[in-house]
Amino acid sequence: DAKTTQPPSMDCAEGRAANLPCNHSTISGNEYVYWYRQIHSQGPQYIIHGLKNNETNEMASLIITEDRKSSTLILPHATLRDTAVYYCIVRVRDNTGKLIFGQGTTLQVKP
Amino acid sequence: DGGITQSPKYLFRKEGQNVTLSCEQNLNHDAMYWYRQDPGQGLRLIYYSQIVNDFQKGDIAEGYSVSREKKESFPLTVTSAQKNPTAFYLCASSIGDREHQPQHFGDGTRLSIL
Numbered sequence: 001d002a003k004t005t006q007p008p009s010m011d012c013a014e015g016r017a018a019n020l021p022c023n024h025s026t027i028s029g030n031e032y033v034y035w036y037r038q039i040h041s042q043g044p045q046y047i048i049h050g051l052k053n054n055e056t057n058e059m060a061s062l063i064i065t066e067d068r069k070s071s072t073l074i075l076p077h078a079t080l081r082d083t084a085v086y087y088c089i090v091r092v093r094d095n096t097g098k099l100i101f102g103q104g105t106t107l108q109v110k111p
Numbered sequence: 112d113g114g115i116t117q118s119p120k121y122l123f124r125k126e127g128q129n130v131t132l133s134c135e136q137n138l139n140h141d142a143m144y145w146y147r148q149d150p151g152q153g154l155r156l157i158y159y160s161q162i163v164n165d166f167q168k169g170d171i172a173e174g175y176s177v178s179r180e181k182k183e184s185f186p187l188t189v190t191s192a193q194k195n196p197t198a199f200y201l202c203a204s205s206i207g208d209r210e211h212q213p214q215h216f217g218d219g220t221r222l223s224i225l
Binding site: 034051097 | 117144154156159161167169170199201205213214215216218219221
């Protein structure tokens with residue numbers, strides 16, 4: 001299973017872009033990268049996922065390097081409500097479809 | 112609104128008692144999952160179901176049971192055999208027919224022992 005590595009914590013000023021990095025150097029060719037976030041005492045919220053091309057939706061952008069060994073989640077204009085733990089996940093390649101959440105990055109958005 | 116509803120939000124269990132956690136989804140998803148989250152830790156898969164009337168054990172199924180009689184419902188029973196049931200329980204669902212489709216989660220049930 002591809003393992004992901006994320007910094008344990010990051011700060012971002014409100015209104016600025018938050019760039020959250022993730023390393024997944026052992027990712028296989030057909031494994032997708034998913035990003036979720038979890039606010040305390042709530043269920044994880046799906047943000048975005050991608051395979052090799054950059055992706056954008058109403059919440060964020062996902063930039064995947066050409067060699068697919070790392071990716072960056074970009075929140076273009078962070079707000080205080082974006083303070084959460086952000087998880088970068090490479091999906092387990094078995095028939096369960098289970099997600100393995102690591103320790104994630106705690107993003108603190110400051111006024 | 113479409114989504115996943117878990118109830119109750121908080122649940123207390125007495126010693127030797129079975130309790131059932133509800134999970135309902137109106138997303139028309141085929142696959143449903145139950146995870147357990149302990150403080151400061153990641154999620155661990157308890158059971159999953161990829162289609163109605165079928166389910167499989169996950170990594171930590173001992174002391175738990177499930178049923179999948181309806182597409183929209185996947186209740187989890189925490190039995191008295193589960194010796195350390197205090198945790199945050201999360202239900203998720205996904206379309207299921209395409210491996211890369213994301214899972215969507217409910218807001219969880221926090222179970223505590225009296």
